[in-house]
Amino acid sequence: YLSLVSNLSSSKYLKDIYSPVDGADILEKVSSLPISIWSYKNDEDSVLHIGPMAEDFQAIFGLNGDITDKIAIVDGLGVALTSIQVLHSELKQKDIEIQQLKQDVADIKNILLEH
Secondary structure (H helix, E strand, O other): OOHHOOOOOHHHOOOOOOOOOHHHHHHHHHHOOEEEEEEEOOOOOOOOOOOOOHHHHHHHHOOOOOOOOOHHHHHHHHHHHHHHHHHHHHHHHHHHHHHHHHHHHHHHHHHHOOO
């Protein structure tokens, strides 16, 4: 099983449907996805995991066909990577806005000091 998971192919040559992702929509959905700390019923008490429940993930994203009790690894990664990209873009935009505001404050200070 581990070799299957570590070798999942994601080649574009094995895929049929290409459509752009609305990153803002994905991020909004991620923000509403319940995340819990949990353990499998047959795990030792000391073994904990963190993440969403498959049923919630399916209800919010509608991925992986009719399978509601599993989150496909590629879907979890795709949602996570999309969210990271959106957050990175938003952070860069905020940095630009902060720099502009700093410049505006400096300009206002200079004008006030001249009078």
